[in-house]
Amino acid sequence: MTEIIGLDLPGAFEIRPPVHRDLRGTFRKIMHRPTFERHGLSTEFAEEYFTESADRVLRGLHFQLPPHDHVKLVYCVTGAVLDVAVDLRRDSPTFGRHVMVELSAELGNGVYLPPGLAHGFYVRRGPAILVYKTSTVHTASADSGIRWDSAGIDWPDTAPILSGRDLNLPTLESFESPFHIR
């Protein structure tokens, strides 16, 4: 049975599917509508994509601004990452706080993030392939983020490999958050 485990940010969950093993390898199912619905999770996804990242890459911390904000379901199919979500919802009891979950191909686990959370990860064992499902389509003008090193996260690397965009994101402190708990 898939475990849906509440994380320390309201509305965020770790998804842990059972691993079915046989002589060929493994089988894991991340998304199952009845299970998600039983836990009050959204199953309306508009896009699915994946990224491949080398060792020591850090992507994030990203989100889409309202009204294009979205639920994000992320899981790792190759390698291992430290996945992080930061709460940007002003009226949340955990505003400004974050959670960190190790996602790996071996565990086959994922995270479900509600709107209003910034998302990012650091590659522990690359190449790491992450699959994402989002509940709204990508809208370049709403695609935004905060700097990886501005949210008090204890990353295992002080000089990770970053994109130019991620290097120039605003800090958490300077970001005027438009997010609220729904």
Ligand SMILES: Cc1cn([C@H]2C[C@H](O)[C@@H](COP(=O)(O)OP(=O)(O)O[C@H]3O[C@@H](C)C(=O)[C@@H](O)[C@H]3O)O2)c(=O)[nH]c1=O
């Ligand atoms: C996210 C995204 C990017 N792109 C394009 C824009 C750009 O040319 C190229 C790479 O974009 P980025 O540098 O933003 O990609 P990346 O830094 O990998 O962004 C991703 O980071 C992780 C942490 C997430 O949570 C994802 O949702 C996504 O934001 O892909 C799309 O066409 N559609 C999309 O949905």
